[in-house]
Amino acid sequence: MIEVKNVEKSFGGNKILKGISTVFETGKTNLIIGQSGSGKTVLLKSLLGIHTPESGTISFDGRIYSELNPDEKRELRTEIGMVFQGSALFDSMTVAENVGFPLRMFTKDNNSKIQERVDFVLKRVNLTDAHKKLPSEISGGMQKRVAIARAIVNNPKYLFCDEPNSGLDPNTAILIDNLIKEITEEYNITTVINTHDMNSVMEIGEKILFLKDGLKAWEGSKEEIFRTDNEAVVAFVYSSNLFKKVREAYLKD
């Protein structure tokens, strides 16, 4: 569980996060949504420790990040898996080397054990014939799957995904969404996803945090988002006719 309490963050006098508090629950896919500039990425990067909030606390199962010493912070980071928007695979390494990287860095496993684990997670993300390929030789969807495999290879307790569907076709996007959800449940991970994609919200949003102008404007589940009267959520989520109709159909049922 990740608990965020009253987190504030500014850049050059411009307050981006204005006191956000929420809880990201274990074993659930927690989604952060909101318009561009609402503070989603800053919140995600604050959770990852890339940005340091000016006030407030972020605690990982009771461990308050700002109170940890550098070694404890690095230790905690080994419990984190991250899927970046652009996948962030290491260009000079093959798919198998990318996936095995956290194991080579942080475990004492020998090569055959690492290889075994790499094979297992690549199979888990349905990639069995790309081991020796370079990231530049595979498609965007495959790169995302490799990024997910690398994020989960070390059995993380926390999984963060920044726009995991961006640039993917609708079919692949659904596959990636479902994969993340399955992995979250299977390994009982606290998963936080930063997304613009309303399909993801409808598909896998077990807990949704809606940000507006650096503030928490609404939070709830995907079922609740259909029923909410919150004007900001309605204006954002149901701005397209398709989702308006989906909502109407859901409420009718």
Next chain:
Amino acid sequence: MLIRYITQIGRYFLMLKEIFNKQTKWSVMKNLIFKEIDDLIIGSLGIVAFISFFVGGVVAIQTALNLTNPLIPKYLIGFATRQSVILEFAPTFISVIMAGKMGSFITSSIGTMRVTEQIDALEVMGVNSLNYLVFPKIIALLLYPFLIGIAMFLGVLGGWMAGVYGGFTSSDEFINGAQMDFIPFHIIYAFIKTLIFAMLLATIPSFHGYYMKGGALEVGRASTVSFVWTSVTIILFNYILTQLLLGS
């Protein structure tokens, strides 16, 4: 402006401190070091050999053409070539060229990793990204004096060939000149300079790549800025070290 420069210099020294914090596992690091030796040292052998050989030849020809007085002995061609190559050409001139070759490679490769979030990925995993990326380059460049040693040898060889086969001097005269008044400390001086330049070559381009912001265009810009600053720093340190080591 001045404050910005001072801030950057402070940031550079903080980066140096961070490079040596939290070391990467040796089993991983040793492969990175071998890769950097291959990229930075072995990969530069060809260009260093080519430039050294021909510039050594040009130095010999220029010296010969300027010795118009018949009273000046021809062995000075060998002497002047040796002194120019060992004292300045090999350690300093080659380092400025390497600021372009190695420096832009280092800045653009680290800068691209920054732009594509690969450095963020390392940090999020709990890897000390500065140690992972820059430390192997520093260790690999400890072999830089080996490259400069080759440049010295080929520079003098190029001078000998141009001098002898160009008909400017005889082989004996050139070799006599090249051995005349040889001061072994000059070699030590050249290698001290080389080691300090190696440190600058590894760290200044890394600094510009690591802290760059923006996209592909900024990677190109960072490479140019890194080349300028590495060259300026090398020239500045060349002056300071020459004054300190040979001036007294």
